[in-house]
Amino acid sequence: MEASLNPHPVAVFDSGxxxxxxxxxxQARLPQEDFFYFADTRFLPYGDRPEAFIRERGVLIAEALARRGAKALVIACNTATAAAAESIRAATSLPIVALEPGVKPAAALTRSGVIGVMATTRTLHSERFQRLVGEHAGQHRVLAQTCPGLA
Structure with missing residues (x-):
């Protein structure tokens, strides 16, 4: 991350x-914006790492991107969102957009009352995921499959 970013890009961060x-x-929806993509490939996959590690990495990366002029941060990783989004929001003044498993839209669209979710172990065991299921899919059957090794 030594190179300077374009002035005030939107930063997108994922573990891979x-x-x-x-x-x-x-890029398709916001063609007027500049973007910077940061893949934390040195430490992927996040899915099998301790929550504290993911939280620390997320905050470190967000702070570095903010120092380099990012105007917003998109966390493009369900695992990083589950483990670190709140800590990142507390550590930086950047606007944060964080991806989450699509439980809410799946609950709205299912005809069978069954929702299948494939995600990292860390994501599926997170409080955030459990809260999403409780808020949006409590009346549905949720089949959650952990995918060890998934970034």
Whole structure:
């Protein structure tokens, strides 16, 4: 992260390269914006790491991106959102947009009353995920499958 960023880009952060799909969607919808993508590939996958580690990495990365002029941060990683979004929000003044598993839209769209979720172990065991299920899918059957090794 030694290189200077373009003046005031929107930073997109993921543990790996999966967030590139988020970046592409943002570029398509916001063509006037400059973006910077940070993949924390040195420490992927996040899904099997302790929550405290993910929280510390997330805050460290967000602070570094803020110092380099990012005007907002998109956390393009469900695991980083589950483990670190609140800590990142507390540590920086950047506006934060954080991805979450699509429990709410899945609950609205299911015809069978069953929702399938594949995610990292850390995401599925997080309080944030449990809260999403309770708030939006409590009346549905949720089949949650952990995917060890998923970034």
């Amino acid at each position: 390269l999966g967030g590139l799909t988020v970046l592409r969607a943002l």
